[in-house]
Amino acid sequence: xxxxxxxxxxxxxxxxxxxxxxxxxxxxxxxxxxxxxxxxxxxxxxxxxxxxxxxxxxxxxxxxxxxxxxxxxxxxxxxxxxxxxxxxxxxxxxxxxxxxxxxxxxxxxxxxxxxxxxxxxxxxxxxxxxxxxxxxxxxxxxxxxxxxxx
Amino acid sequence: xxxxxxxxxxxxxxxxxxxxxxxxxxxxxxxxxxxxxxxxxxxxxxxxxxxxxxxxxxxxxxxxxxxxxxxxxxxxxxxxxxxxxxxxxxxxxxxxxxxxxxxxxxxxxxxxxxxxxxxxxxxxxxxxxxxxxxxxxxxxxxxxxxxxxx
DNA sequence: CTCTATTTAATTGTTTACAATTTAATGAGA
DNA sequence: TCTCATTAAATTGTAAACAATTAAATAGAG
Numbered sequence: 001x002x003x004x005x006x007x008x009x010x011x012x013x014x015x016x017x018x019x020x021x022x023x024x025x026x027x028x029x030x031x032x033x034x035x036x037x038x039x040x041x042x043x044x045x046x047x048x049x050x051x052x053x054x055x056x057x058x059x060x061x062x063x064x065x066x067x068x069x070x071x072x073x074x075x076x077x078x079x080x081x082x083x084x085x086x087x088x089x090x091x092x093x094x095x096x097x098x099x100x101x102x103x104x105x106x107x108x109x110x111x112x113x114x115x116x117x118x119x120x121x122x123x124x125x126x127x128x129x130x131x132x133x134x135x136x137x138x139x140x141x142x143x144x145x146x147x148x149x150x
Numbered sequence: 151x152x153x154x155x156x157x158x159x160x161x162x163x164x165x166x167x168x169x170x171x172x173x174x175x176x177x178x179x180x181x182x183x184x185x186x187x188x189x190x191x192x193x194x195x196x197x198x199x200x201x202x203x204x205x206x207x208x209x210x211x212x213x214x215x216x217x218x219x220x221x222x223x224x225x226x227x228x229x230x231x232x233x234x235x236x237x238x239x240x241x242x243x244x245x246x247x248x249x250x251x252x253x254x255x256x257x258x259x260x261x262x263x264x265x266x267x268x269x270x271x272x273x274x275x276x277x278x279x280x281x282x283x284x285x286x287x288x289x290x291x292x293x294x295x296x297x298x299x300x
Numbered sequence: 301c302t303c304t305a306t307t308t309a310a311t312t313g314t315t316t317a318c319a320a321t322t323t324a325a326t327g328a329g330a
Numbered sequence: 331t332c333t334c335a336t337t338a339a340a341t342t343g344t345a346a347a348c349a350a351t352t353a354a355a356t357a358g359a360g
Contacts, residue, residue, distance in 0.1 A: 027170075099339070140290075142178050
């Protein structure tokens with residue numbers, strides 16, 4: 001074992017060398033930037049990504065939605081109830097399998113997509129990052145996401 | 151303006167093309183991986199990064215700690231009270247400026263550092279990423295963090 | 301020195317997230 | 331068919347995080 005020329009523990013334990021901390025901060029700060037754009041639409045950040053998923057494909061069970069969003073029913077159930085009370089989605093038991101609750105978009109839910117269409121562009125611009133850089137970054141992140149559920 | 155050969159809105163609004171979502175998922179999933187390593191030490195993830203900051207430099211006011219950690223007093227006050235009740239830190243009013251609460255490590259807080267020393271290495275390994283890749287990623291993230299508070 | 305503005309923590313209220321458990325429905329094996 | 335295991339969603343309890351406000355101390359202007 002002569003490959004142990006790694007950095008000392010003191011160095012490895014510095015906050016600025018923690019990849020976890022960098023992700024954690026970036027994630028929080030990006031979400032903060034969304035808030036002022038989403039609040040006028042009546043959405044929280046979690047509500048927004050849920051709507052993004054549903055705009056791609058709705059009429060799906062809570063389970064499938066949770067897999068897309070990396071969220072469980074403990075988070076989704078109250079969130080979906082709120083989106084339902086706002087009139088954006090409808091929740092209904094599947095007739096084929098009554099364990100499943102199918103989430104679908106309402107008319108208002110579909111209409112909201114137009115109002116939200118400008119958001120992604122505005123956000124990318126708020127970081128000084130061109131589309132190529134953004135694309136590379138997303139690729140790296142997806143590589144990590146794929147390893148996540150292990 | 152003939153540089154408008156950008157992707158269509160439908161493409162930009164896909165969940166998998168949202169850099170925010172990728173950060174959000176990576177951050178959550180990394181934190182999840184820490185849990186089983188931190189629980190035996192009596193730490194949550196937020197408690198852990200707080201201790202990391204204090205191991206680098208303690209006897210600092212809550213404000214300065216919050217700037218390092220990108221957290222405000224609303225999050226830190228209850229967290230520090232808990233770390234105090236566990237015997238890892240001590241909170242005391244500054245005598246020079248009584249508005250400030252100075253956070254310092256106890257003996258047990260210092261000792262905890264030894265027990266936590268193995269954690270960073272174990273985590274990097276749980277992602278299939280070598281140290282060079284990790285270093286590049288951290289640099290990109292820090293570039294984004296620096297832009298955050300605007 | 302006095303009054304006002306600013307700063308620091310703490311508090312309050314709301315949302316987010318997950319682990320663990322519960323309930324109900326379905327599936328599988330004997 | 332009748333268990334027993336599995337699955338889906340909901341529920342419960344706890345920790346995080348932030349916005350907005352409050353209380354107390356300090357700084358600054360006149």
